[in-house]
Amino acid sequence: MIARVAWLLARPGTSGAAASLLPVTAFAIVTSLLLTVLGGAQTFWTWTDDFGVTYQALAVVALVLLVVPLASLGGAAARLSARRRDDRLATLRLLGATPATVSALAVLESVVLAVAGALAGVVLYFALVPLIALIPFRGEALGIDGVLLGVPALAGVVAGVALLAAGSAVLGLRQVVISPLGVRTKQEAPKLHWxxxxxxxxxxxxxxxxxxxxxxxxxxxxxxxxxxxxxxxxxxxxxxxxxxxxxxxxxxxxxxxxxxxxxxxxxxxxxxxxxxxxxxxxxxxxxxxxxxxxxxxxxxxxxxxxxxxxxxxxxxxxxxxxxxxxxxxxxxxxxxxxxxxxxxxxxxxxxxxxxxxxxxxxxxxxxxxxxxxxxxxxxxxxxxxxxxxxxxxxxxxxxxxxxxxxxxxxxxxxxxxxxxxxxxxxxxxxxxxxxxxx
Amino acid sequence: MSSFVIEASGLSKSFGQTHALAGVDLQVRTGEAIAIMGASGSGKTTLLHCLAGITRPDAGTVGFQSGAGRVEVTALGERERSRLRREAYGFVFQQGLLIPELTAVENVALALMLNGMPRARAEEYGRGWLAALGLAGMEDRRIGQLSGGQAQRVAIARAQVTGASVVFADEPTGALDSATSAEVMQALLDSTTGQGRTLVVVTHDADVAGRCSRIVDMRDGRIVGERVPGVTA
Incomplete structure (x- = not known):
C-alpha cells in the first residue's frame, strides 16, 4: 500500500518537477563535494615518511571542518525533500493514514530522491577528477590515480547520503505525525530556552x-x-x-x-x-x-x-x-x-x-x-x-x-x-x- | 462624471488555446455590490483580474473612475497598475492569503505601510478596523491562531484599511461553513457598500451572490445573463 501511495505522490505533475529536482540537485552537490574532499585526501594515506603523518593529521582536521557545512547542506537538502511533501503527508494524516504509513512514506520518498541525487553526484565527481588531480601537494600534482576513489568508498558515500536523508525525513516529519493540524496552520512560533x-x-x-x-x-x-x-x-x-x-x-x-x-x-x-x-x-x-x-x-x-x-x-x-x-x-x-x-x-x-x-x-x-x-x-x-x-x-x-x-x-x-x-x-x-x- | 466606477469593454484574454474571456463588456456602478457567477473555467476570475489590473487583457479596455479622474487601467504599465492596486483597490481571497508570520494587526497595517504611512499610525488604523470587524483583543494573534472566519475578517480589514474605493473578492467565503460564510459576507458588505464603496465578488455560492445588488452570469468567457437577486426574469 505504501509503495502505491508513494508512487501516486511521486508521479510527475502531482507536485511539479521543481519539487523533486531541487532536492535531487542538492544531494548531487553534497555527494560530489564529499567525494572530491575524500578523493583529494586519500593520497595523503599513501605517504609513509615522517611528514606523511602530519599530512594525514591535517587532512583529518580539514575533513572535520568540511563535514559540518556538508552535513548542514545535506540536512538542508533532506529537509527540502521532506518539506516538499509536508502538506500532502499532513493531508494524508487528516484523511486517516496511520503515523507509521506517513513516516514510511516520508522516509521512502526522501531516500529515493537522495539516492538519485547521490548517483548524479558520483557522475559529477568523475567529471571533476581531472581537475582535482591537478592540485599540487609536496611539489607535485596529486594525479588521477591518487584522487580516484574505489567502489567501496563510492557506495559508502551514496549509502551515507541516503541515511542522512532518511534521518532528516524522520525528524522533520515528526511534527506531522504528532499533530497534522499544527503543521498545516503554523499556530505558534517556536520558543528557544535561555x-x-x-x-x-x-x-x-x-x-x-x-x-x-x-x-x-x-x-x-x-x-x-x-x-x-x-x-x-x-x-x-x-x-x-x-x-x-x-x-x-x-x-x-x-x-x-x-x-x-x-x-x-x-x-x-x-x-x-x-x-x-x-x-x-x-x-x-x-x-x-x-x-x-x-x-x-x-x-x-x-x-x-x-x-x-x-x-x-x-x-x-x-x-x-x-x-x-x-x-x-x-x-x-x-x-x-x-x-x-x-x-x-x-x-x-x-x-x-x-x-x-x-x-x-x-x-x-x-x-x-x-x-x-x-x-x-x-x-x-x-x-x-x-x-x-x-x-x-x-x-x-x-x-x-x-x-x-x-x-x-x-x-x-x-x-x-x-x-x-x-x-x-x-x-x-x-x-x-x-x-x-x- | 460617470456613475460607473469601472467600465470594461471588449475584454478578451487567452491562455494558450484556452479563451478565458471572449469579448466581455461590463459596467460597475459606484457603491454597488456585483457578483460574478459561473462554473469553473467560465472566466470569472480572469475577468476579476482584468478589472483589477492584475492581468492585462489581450484586447479591450478597462477604465477606472477615481477621485482624480478617469484612469485607463489597461494602458498603465506594470508598476503603475501595481500602485493602483495598492492605493485604490482592496482584495480578499478565498484563503485570506495573509502573511502567516505577521500578527493580525501587522497584516492590516502592512497595506498602509506600503503606501508610506508610519508604522505606529498604520497599526492604530489597523486596530480600529479589526475592532470594527469584531476582532478587538485579537490584534496581536498570529494568523494560525485565528479561525477561518476570523482570518477572513482580517483580510477584509486589510482590503479596507487604505480606504479603497473598490474591493475585489475572489470566493471570499469559499473555505468557510455556511454560518461563518454569512457573517463574513455581512462584514464585507457593511465595510464596502455600507460605506458607499464598491464590491466586486467572484463566487460559486448562490447565497453569497444573493446578498449582492446585481449578479452577472458567465459561461465560456462571455457574460450570458444579468439579474437582480430576488427578482425573477
Whole structure:
C-alpha cells in the first residue's frame, strides 16, 4: 500500500518537477563535494615518511571542518525533500493514514530522491577528477590515480547520503505525525530556552581554559585531544547559541521595524530562528575557520624563517589545504542558501502571488527576503569570528590575531563568505519574480 | 462624471488555446455590490483580474473612475497598475492569503505601510478596523491562531484599511461553513457598500451572490445573463 501511495505522490505533475529536482540537485552537490574532499585526501594515506603523518593529521582536521557545512547542506537538502511533501503527508494524516504509513512514506520518498541525487553526484565527481588531480601537494600534482576513489568508498558515500536523508525525513516529519493540524496552520512560533546561552558561555570558558594549559600538556596525543575537544565543543556551542542570539536580535528588529521589508524580514526570522541559523550556519563554520586559518598562516610565517626546505614545503601545502577547505566550505554555504531560498520561494509561491496582486512591489518582497538572510548572516559571521578569536587567544596571543596578515585573511574570508551568500540570494531572485507574477 | 466606477469593454484574454474571456463588456456602478457567477473555467476570475489590473487583457479596455479622474487601467504599465492596486483597490481571497508570520494587526497595517504611512499610525488604523470587524483583543494573534472566519475578517480589514474605493473578492467565503460564510459576507458588505464603496465578488455560492445588488452570469468567457437577486426574469 505504501509503495502505491508513494508512487501516486511521486508521479510527475502531482507536485511539479521543481519539487523533486531541487532536492535531487542538492544531494548531487553534497555527494560530489564529499567525494572530491575524500578523493583529494586519500593520497595523503599513501605517504609513509615522517611528514606523511602530519599530512594525514591535517587532512583529518580539514575533513572535520568540511563535514559540518556538508552535513548542514545535506540536512538542508533532506529537509527540502521532506518539506516538499509536508502538506500532502499532513493531508494524508487528516484523511486517516496511520503515523507509521506517513513516516514510511516520508522516509521512502526522501531516500529515493537522495539516492538519485547521490548517483548524479558520483557522475559529477568523475567529471571533476581531472581537475582535482591537478592540485599540487609536496611539489607535485596529486594525479588521477591518487584522487580516484574505489567502489567501496563510492557506495559508502551514496549509502551515507541516503541515511542522512532518511534521518532528516524522520525528524522533520515528526511534527506531522504528532499533530497534522499544527503543521498545516503554523499556530505558534517556536520558543528557544535561555539555558542555551548559559551552556554556551560555559563551554567557551572551558575551551579557553584548555587552550591556556595546552602548552603544558604532557604528550602530543593529549594536545591533539584537547585541541579537538575545544574545537568541536566550540563549534557545537555555536549551533546551540546561534539560533538564540538570532531570535533575540530579530525580536528587537521586529519591534523597531519602520518599513514593510524590515518588518517582514524580522518576523520571517522569528518564525523559525533555527531555520534562519541553519541557512547561514555554514558561514559560522567558515568564519570560525577563517580565524584559525588567519592565525595559522601568521604562525607559519613566523616559523618559515628557519629555512628548512621540507618544512617550507609543508607550510606551503598547509596554505593550499586551508585555501581548499575555505573554498569548499564557501561552495557548500552558497549551495545551502540557494537550496533553502528556492524551497522557501516554492513554499510561499501562492503568498508571493497574492502580495503582488495587493500591489506589493517585487523589490519589497526581495528586500525582505534578503534582509531575512543577511541580518542573521552578519550576526553569525561576526559572532563566530569573535568566539574563535577568544578561544585561540591563549594559544596565539593577541599579537598574531591582530597581525595585519591575519586580519587581512579573516576580513577577506568573511567578505567572500558574505558575498557568496549574497550571490546565492541573487541567483534565486528570478524564481521570486516568477512566483510573484504567477 | 460617470456613475460607473469601472467600465470594461471588449475584454478578451487567452491562455494558450484556452479563451478565458471572449469579448466581455461590463459596467460597475459606484457603491454597488456585483457578483460574478459561473462554473469553473467560465472566466470569472480572469475577468476579476482584468478589472483589477492584475492581468492585462489581450484586447479591450478597462477604465477606472477615481477621485482624480478617469484612469485607463489597461494602458498603465506594470508598476503603475501595481500602485493602483495598492492605493485604490482592496482584495480578499478565498484563503485570506495573509502573511502567516505577521500578527493580525501587522497584516492590516502592512497595506498602509506600503503606501508610506508610519508604522505606529498604520497599526492604530489597523486596530480600529479589526475592532470594527469584531476582532478587538485579537490584534496581536498570529494568523494560525485565528479561525477561518476570523482570518477572513482580517483580510477584509486589510482590503479596507487604505480606504479603497473598490474591493475585489475572489470566493471570499469559499473555505468557510455556511454560518461563518454569512457573517463574513455581512462584514464585507457593511465595510464596502455600507460605506458607499464598491464590491466586486467572484463566487460559486448562490447565497453569497444573493446578498449582492446585481449578479452577472458567465459561461465560456462571455457574460450570458444579468439579474437582480430576488427578482425573477
Amino acid at each position: 539555558l542555551r546561552i548559559v551552556i554556551g558561555i560555559a563551554v567557551i570558558a572551558i575551551a579557553f581554559l584548555m587552550m591556556s594549559v595546552l602548552q603544558v600538556a604532557g604528550s602530543m596525543l593529549v594536545i591533539l585531544a584537547m585541541l579537538g575537544a575545544a574545537f568541536g565543543g566550540t563549534i557545537a556551542v555555536l549551533n546551540l547559541i546561534g539560533p538564540w542570539v538570532i531570535r533575540l536580535v530579530a525580536q528587537s528588529q521586529a519591534r523597531r521595524a519602520k518599513t514593510p521589508a524590515r518588518l517582514l524580514a524580522a518576523r520571517s526570522v522569528l518564525e523559525s530562528p533555527k531555520a534562519a541559523w541553519r541557512q547561514v550556519s555554514g558561514v559560522a563554520m567558515t568564519s570560525f575557520m577563517a580565524v584559525f586559518a588567519g592565525t595559522g598562516i601568521a604562525l607559519l610565517g613566523s616559523f618559515g624563517e628557519a629555512g628548512d626546505v621540507e618544512a617550507m614545503q609543508l607550510f606551503a601545502d598547509i596554505r593550499t589545504g586551508i585555501l581548499i577547505t575555505v573554498v569548499g566550505s564557501f561552495l557548500m554555504v552558497a549551495c545551502s542558501v540557494g537550496v533553502n531560498q528556492a524551497a522557501g520561494i516554492l513554499d510561499r509561491g501562492e503568498l508571493y502571488r497574492s502580495l503582488d496582486m495587493l500591489g506589493m512591489p517585487t523589490p519589497t518582497m526581495d528586500t525582505a527576503r534578503r534582509r531575512a538572510v543577511m541580518s542573521p548572516l552578519r550576526i553569525t559571521a561576526i559572532g563566530s569570528a569573535v568566539t574563535a578569536a577568544v578561544v585561540m587567544l591563549p594559544l596565539t596571543g593577541a599579537a598574531i590575531i591582530v597581525a595585519p596578515l591575519s586580519l587581512a585573511v579573516i576580513a577577506g574570508v568573511l567578505a567572500s563568505g558574505i558575498g557568496v551568500v549574497w550571490l546565492g540570494l541573487l541567483a534565486t531572485k528570478p524564481m521570486l519574480e516568477r512566483a510573484a507574477a504567477g
